[in-house]
Amino acid sequence: MALHWDDFRLVKAIAERGGLTLAAEALAINHSTAFRRLAAIEASLDARLFERHRSGYVPTAAGEAMVRAAARMETDVATFSREIAGRAQAPAGELRVTAAASFLSSVMMPLLGRFCDRYPQIRLDVVVSEEALNLSRRDADVALRATDGPPPTLVGRRLADIAWAIYGRADASREIEGRDWVAPSEGVGGGRHFRFVQARAGKDRVRLQLNTVLGLAEAVESGIGIAPLPCMQGDATPALARLAPPEPELASTLWLLTHPDLRHAPRVRAFMDFMAEEIAPMRPLFAGARPIT
Known part of the structure; x- marks a missing residue:
């Protein structure tokens, strides 16, 4: 046969x-x-x-x-x-986008709503993943990634600097020493958030680990412990307060990436232009441009 x-x-x-x-x-x-x-x-x-x-x-x-x-x-x-x-000539068809769950829930969904209104002929397929999907294999057409070093095989745009700081409940002590912690697990963000918490808290003080950034703010708000959070997320949660200035060692960059073969596809170009336009006014929020209260 x-x-x-x-x-x-x-x-x-x-x-x-x-x-x-x-x-x-x-x-x-x-x-x-x-x-x-x-x-x-x-x-x-x-x-x-x-x-x-x-x-x-x-x-x-x-x-x-x-x-x-x-x-x-x-x-x-x-x-x-x-x-x-x-080779497609019009911004139409299916567009597969990947992003982390925390970014999708806290920032991206309203933007996707406005994008759908502007481009009704584009059908979005959003893949929620903490892992970097393979754009060369068409696991996704466009990726929103927090990274300091985008793969050299991809092209894209640097959208914003992402600041992280330590947050706790606003109605609790502002002290950091001796507190219990919540931490992203070692597999998140290359493990640097995990190592940051381990260096300050020690193993016995980490009360909860999550394999995603999503849920960290809720865990802090629930009183389980203090935690490093993206400033945009922590500052947007009224029940939380910054306990220290942003931590330089946790800072990263938000990139919008695609494969070189797709960068001129109308639907990809439309999405990348739209997201860059929408996120530009939000850059100070991503960068943590807000004083500690």
Whole structure:
């Protein structure tokens, strides 16, 4: 039988996930279908693609070669998709945007509402993720990221400087020493917020960790502990107060990024121009330009 793109996708998914069950879930097919298709592919090639172990499926030399071919094909498909998307003439169609949950809830949603009013022919697909999605694979078309070093493979705009400071309840003590803390976990922001809290609080004083910035302000407001927060979020919460000036070591930059092949696509250009225009007046708020009260 002739091999098809879906055959390569199946073999790659099995290799990446170590077995049929997770691969089938990723491809939205059932386990028995994945089993039959793998058997048919191996029969067609007259080669065993995986060694079946109790711990999972391990690719043979033939399987590894097919996985490499699948990766090249996936790259070619993504490149073709970007090239076609970049040739569109009007700001219309689907636009996939990724942003962290905290930014989406505190800042972005009103902006998206106004964008939808201005561009009714663009359909937004928002992917909420704390991780940096792969724009080269079209996991997203545009990314809003807080980072000091955007990947060199992407292009975009620097929108604002993001200041962080330590916040506590406004009706509680303004002291920092001896307080309990709330902290982003080590996987957030490269771990620098986690290390910042650990250096000041010690392990025993961290009462709650979150794997996202979303919820930090609510945890502080609930009285669990003090925490570093983006100034724009902390200053917008009446029940909270800054306990110290912004911390330079926690500062970052907000970037709007896309793949070079997509930067001239009308819907991408429309979104990037719109967000830059909307966020420009908000830069002092992002930068924490407000005195401690």
